[in-house]
Amino acid sequence: MTSLPDFARTRNGRRAIAGAVLLAAVLFPLAFDPLATQTDVAIFVLAYVMMGLGLNIVVGFAGLLDFGYVAFYAIGAYTIGWLASDHFTGIGGEQGIHVLVSEFVQTSSGIHINFFGVLIAAMIIAAALGALIGLPTLRLRGDYIAIVTLAFGEIIGRIALNGDEITFGQYQLTNGQQAISPVDQPFLPGVNYEFDSAFNLRPYYWTGLVLLCLTLFVNFRLRDSRVGRAWIALREDEVAAASMGVPLVRTKLLAYASGAALGGVAGSFLGSYNNAINSNQFQFSFSIFVLAMVILGGMGSIWGVAAGAAALAVIDRYLIPEVFNDLPSTFGLDFQLTQLSFGIFGFLLVLIMVLRPEGLFPERRRKLELTEGAGTDETVYEVRM
Amino acid sequence: MNAPSVPLGQRSAVIALRAFLERFGLILALLVLPVVYGIQDLSTEGDLSRLANNLVDGLSNGAIWALIALGYTLVYGIVELINFAHGDVFMIGSFVAAGFWGALGLTLATGVPGLVAGLLLTLIVAMFTCASLNVMIERVAYRPLRNAPRLAVLITAVGFSFILQNVGILWRGGQQQSVDNLIQQERQVLEVFGVVISRGDLLAIGVTLPLVLIVTTFIARSRQGKAMRATAQDPEAAQLMGINVDRTISLTFLLGGLLAGAAGLVYALYQTNVWYFQGFTAGLIAFTAAVMGGIGNLRGAVLGGLIIGCIQQISDNRIGGEWTPVVVFGYLIAIMTFRPRGLLGEQTREAG
Numbered sequence: 221m222t223s224l225p226d227f228a229r230t231r232n233g234r235r236a237i238a239g240a241v242l243l244a245a246v247l248f249p250l251a252f253d254p255l256a257t258q259t260d261v262a263i264f265v266l267a268y269v270m271m272g273l274g275l276n277i278v279v280g281f282a283g284l285l286d287f288g289y290v291a292f293y294a295i296g297a298y299t300i301g302w303l304a305s306d307h308f309t310g311i312g313g314e315q316g317i318h319v320l321v322s323e324f325v326q327t328s329s330g331i332h333i334n335f336f337g338v339l340i341a342a343m344i345i346a347a348a349l350g351a352l353i354g355l356p357t358l359r360l361r362g363d364y365i366a367i368v369t370l371a372f373g374e375i376i377g378r379i380a381l382n383g384d385e386i387t388f389g390q391y392q393l394t395n396g397q398q399a400i401s402p403v404d405q406p407f408l409p410g411v412n413y414e415f416d417s418a419f420n421l422r423p424y425y426w427t428g429l430v431l432l433c434l435t436l437f438v439n440f441r442l443r444d445s446r447v448g449r450a451w452i453a454l455r456e457d458e459v460a461a462a463s464m465g466v467p468l469v470r471t472k473l474l475a476y477a478s479g480a481a482l483g484g485v486a487g488s489f490l491g492s493y494n495n496a497i498n499s500n501q502f503q504f505s506f507s508i509f510v511l512a513m514v515i516l517g518g519m520g521s522i523w524g525v526a527a528g529a530a531a532l533a534v535i536d537r538y539l540i541p542e543v544f545n546d547l548p549s550t551f552g553l554d555f556q557l558t559q560l561s562f563g564i565f566g567f568l569l570v571l572i573m574v575l576r577p578e579g580l581f582p583e584r585r586r587k588l589e590l591t592e593g594a595g596t597d598e599t600v601y602e603v604r605m
Numbered sequence: 606m607n608a609p610s611v612p613l614g615q616r617s618a619v620i621a622l623r624a625f626l627e628r629f630g631l632i633l634a635l636l637v638l639p640v641v642y643g644i645q646d647l648s649t650e651g652d653l654s655r656l657a658n659n660l661v662d663g664l665s666n667g668a669i670w671a672l673i674a675l676g677y678t679l680v681y682g683i684v685e686l687i688n689f690a691h692g693d694v695f696m697i698g699s700f701v702a703a704g705f706w707g708a709l710g711l712t713l714a715t716g717v718p719g720l721v722a723g724l725l726l727t728l729i730v731a732m733f734t735c736a737s738l739n740v741m742i743e744r745v746a747y748r749p750l751r752n753a754p755r756l757a758v759l760i761t762a763v764g765f766s767f768i769l770q771n772v773g774i775l776w777r778g779g780q781q782q783s784v785d786n787l788i789q790q791e792r793q794v795l796e797v798f799g800v801v802i803s804r805g806d807l808l809a810i811g812v813t814l815p816l817v818l819i820v821t822t823f824i825a826r827s828r829q830g831k832a833m834r835a836t837a838q839d840p841e842a843a844q845l846m847g848i849n850v851d852r853t854i855s856l857t858f859l860l861g862g863l864l865a866g867a868a869g870l871v872y873a874l875y876q877t878n879v880w881y882f883q884g885f886t887a888g889l890i891a892f893t894a895a896v897m898g899g900i901g902n903l904r905g906a907v908l909g910g911l912i913i914g915c916i917q918q919i920s921d922n923r924i925g926g927e928w929t930p931v932v933v934f935g936y937l938i939a940i941m942t943f944r945p946r947g948l949l950g951e952q953t954r955e956a957g
Contacts, residue, residue: 285756285759356938356941356942357942359942360941360942360945362756363686363687363755363756363759364941366756366759367687367896367937367941368937370889371889371934371937371938372938374889374930374934375931375934375938378927378928378930378931378934379931381927382927385925385927508763508767511763515760555775559771559774559775559779560774560775562767562770562771563767563770563771563774564771565764566763566764566765566766566767566768566770566771567768568764569760569761569763569764569767570765570768573746573757573758573761574746574761577753577757
């Protein structure tokens with residue numbers, strides 16, 4: 221009889237483990253009451269993992285350091301704010317515009333498009349924005365890319381914040397800090413299931429789980445596809461990749477667009493779940509928060525990033541505010557831990573980079589890249605012998 | 606290409622236009638705001654005094670950015686790292702300055718001699734605190750990664766930036782805090798053709814100018830400055846020539862920290878408020894200045910600082926302060942994309 225670790229390494233074994241994990245994930249919210257904090261945290265875990273995986277395409281696969289990922293969160297959230305709320309009251313006459321929405325929303329004015337339709341719209345808009353932001357960085361390398369993307373992220377954040385000054389007729393672009401609220405809840409036409417985060421978080425959780433599974437699937441397929449291999453070639457050596465015939469412009473833009481699309485979907489999902497789209501959500505620190513997920517898990521490693529994102533989401537949403545928030549006061553210090561959350565993530569970033577730059581669960585190839593340097597020549601030489 | 610279809614004269618015109626934009630495009634782009642608002646002033650008010658006042662305020666603001674930009678450009682020149690935490694070191698400088706003059710007991714009632722002596726002492730304390738902080742950060746966070754990929758170091762720099770911001774939050778809370786307007790910075794010193802020069806303007810220029818001169822002379826003339834230039838050019842060759850590269854890099858961070866500390870004091874006196882987030886904003890503005898002047902180029906950083914100060918002031922005054930970051934970042938993106946070597950800089954490796 222094969223031992224358990226051996227079984228885990230076989231194809232069937234891995235399938236069995238994946239199935240068990242998936243089953244556990246599906247059943248997870250049933251263990252708690254419908255409005256449990258655990259489910260709430262789990263929903264953020266799902267959304268953050270999606271974002272982490274999106275950024276992983278840009279940073280991990282293609283090696284383009286993106287400091288402005290929050291832009292796609294913002295655009296996704298505003299897409300659902302514009303297309304599924306009362307924000308544009310008066311458009312389309314008194315009744316408003318409705319596409320496949322629940323009876324409850326049917327009576328309200330403004331634009332109301334079905335949640336899943338909005339997700340697709342958010343994906344397209346975010347991808348377009350991603351490619352647009354990518355365009356000026358095409359000629360740049362390394363840290364200049366980081367700064368240009370950061371600048372774009374900040375500009376988008378500023379537009380969100382000051383969007384109440386940009387008006388079209390009677391409509392404001394965003395509501396700034398006043399927030400666009402309420403936002404429609406997901407609705408499946410034909411299935412009369414009530415999504416309402418005020419009474420039951422489980423449907424949101426399952427929606428997020430489905431989205432995450434799709435994201436994971438897309439990530440794996442992309443990584444192993446022609447374009448995925450082109451990304452990795454680009455990351456390892458841009459000049460070599462170009463001379464082997466990898467089309468740089470298209471490959472880079474595809475990376476930006478695919479990463480952004482996932483960020484947009486996650487943003488829409490979170491926007492709907494938060495039920496309010498507030499410009500304060502879209503700050504530089506969030507970009508770095510997502511980047512920290514990718515780095516903690518291990519750039520380029522899909523499971524690693526998923527684990528890193530889940531860990532940071534739990535730290536950010538549960539451990540810091542719920543469990544350890546009062547820790548400083550037990551030491552007689554006069555502050556709450558939530559004030560320090562970004563300092564904690566900053567510290568984590570420094571710690572990982574100094575102690576284990578390849579992340580907790582590195583991708584094998586990436587690990588080799590990072591440990592290159594002293595002694596590399598020898599290894600190459602030995603292989604050639 | 607389909608070159609034959611384009612008439613020859615037209616083609617050379619296009620080439621000439623390109624060459625023209627290549628040389629003067631950035632300068633033209635920088636002139637847009639002052640020229641537009643200058644024409645607007647002339648047509649509505651008949652003189653340029655409002656614009657001139659904007660520019661004077663801009664120059665003194667820009668003097669502060671220039672001090673910070675020098676820190677970025679020094680560090681970038683020598684280790685090719687965007688020292689993301691530099692803006693936050695400047696913020697700590699402001700906090701130390703405000704805290705120290707409070708501890709000295711300087712208030713609005715303090716007499717002139719006491720005030721001058723106290724502020725000089727504060728300047729020295731702020732400068733040396735920031736310098737040691739900057740050197741410490743380099744030692745702890747950047748030196749272990751000397752041989753790691755450069756993006757790894759950039760990420761630790763961002764991490765340290767967040768840590769310092771949180772130190773700021775713990776120290777003075779999350780809100781803007783006003784500090785004593787010790788020198789009454791808005792008080793008018795002289796007025797020339799409707800252009801008001803205030804005490805704050807004199808302070809900013811008066812602190813920046815000597816410091817910039819000292820630092821540039823130090824780098825141009827001293828033995829250590831020579832070592833810095835050599836290390837910037839080729840660290841390995843410098844090491845082979847017997848230069849202690851690690852010490853030279855520490856010295857660079859020390860110089861950057863000194864300037865950031867001075868900027869911190871001037872900022873606190875000039876703006877009369879401090880908060881933990883000032884470093885992030887100032888850092889990005891100053892970085893824009895450094896890139897505008899040509900990163901790695903000291904004179905460029907000062908020039909860029911002064912220009913960005915003017916642009917910022919015009920934008921604050923005319924467009925609205927809440928849009929200023931968009932204007933500044935717009936310039937940053939445009940410069941990095943179309944002219945990464947800036948006004949005075951050399952072609953960098955990133956610029957490719």
